[in-house]
Amino acid sequence: MISAVESVDDAVLGFLDKGHTREDFLRVVKTFSELGMTLHPTFVPFTPWTTVDGYLDLLRVIEQQGVIENVAPIQLGIRLLIPAGSRMLELEEVRRLVGPFDPRSLPYPWKNADPRMDALSETVQEIAAAAERQKESRPATFERIWRAAHAAAGLSAPKISPTHTIPGWRSVSQRTLVLLCRADPDQLVSIGAQKPLVKNGRRKR
Amino acid sequence: MELTESFHREFPAVTYDVTIKIEHLLKFEKQLPRSAIPAVSL
Numbered sequence: 001m002i003s004a005v006e007s008v009d010d011a012v013l014g015f016l017d018k019g020h021t022r023e024d025f026l027r028v029v030k031t032f033s034e035l036g037m038t039l040h041p042t043f044v045p046f047t048p049w050t051t052v053d054g055y056l057d058l059l060r061v062i063e064q065q066g067v068i069e070n071v072a073p074i075q076l077g078i079r080l081l082i083p084a085g086s087r088m089l090e091l092e093e094v095r096r097l098v099g100p101f102d103p104r105s106l107p108y109p110w111k112n113a114d115p116r117m118d119a120l121s122e123t124v125q126e127i128a129a130a131a132e133r134q135k136e137s138r139p140a141t142f143e144r145i146w147r148a149a150h151a152a153a154g155l156s157a158p159k160i161s162p163t164h165t166i167p168g169w170r171s172v173s174q175r176t177l178v179l180l181c182r183a184d185p186d187q188l189v190s191i192g193a194q195k196p197l198v199k200n201g202r203r204k205r
Numbered sequence: 206m207e208l209t210e211s212f213h214r215e216f217p218a219v220t221y222d223v224t225i226k227i228e229h230l231l232k233f234e235k236q237l238p239r240s241a242i243p244a245v246s247l
Binding site for chain 1: 222223224225226227228230231234237238
């Protein structure tokens with residue numbers, strides 16, 4: 001089961017108007033663990049509001065909740081995509097942040113106020129792409145991202161605890177069915193192969 | 206859920222992914238155990 005968590009920072013979740021909080025996500029993780037079900041959270045870690053501390057916090061949450069195996073590495077390198085017509089542009093703060101619309105690449109370009117974050121997003125995307133080519137395990141890739149993020153913060157990376165794995169969580173396997181359905185008028189449910197909606201390392205909002 | 210359970214009865218070997226918002230996972234929390242039906246990998 002996949003859920004677009006996007007962030008564990010309540011301020012960022014507010015900007016994204018996601019309708020959930022950090023605590024909501026942690027509650028769902030706990031519920032899934034108790035039920036022995038597998039949740040694959042997806043994220044948009046790099047936003048104009050992401051700080052280096054916030055990014056490290058996301059990595060720590062993933063580690064401490066025991067979901068490293070459940071997060072595709074590219075999910076840790078995705079930048080917020082602001083296309084033409086995005087509701088994000090209704091926010092004055094976003095309009096002040098973005099540059100002129102680029103008709104070639106389509107989104108409105110933006111840069112983080114902290115240049116370390118834009119550099120880190122590129123580094124994480126490169127790590128994820130290399131890991132995909134080399135079929136590297138998710139824990140090994142996570143550790144490389146973990147080190148890169150701590151290096152960006154000027155910190156030495158603490159060792160990742162191998163004990164942070166919740167019993168009952170299962171790693172990713174190939175999916176076979178592509179199906180869309182609306183199970184409830186108020187509950188859009190999409191069922192399909194696990195292919196992140198990513199283009200050039202960015203997810204469309 | 207009805208469609209999912211019916212499909213599972215017909216094709217028990219087929220697994221699938223499902224994407225659900227966090228707020229809906231909380232809203233429909235009591236239905237989650239029904240999603241963990243045997244032989245279906247969620």
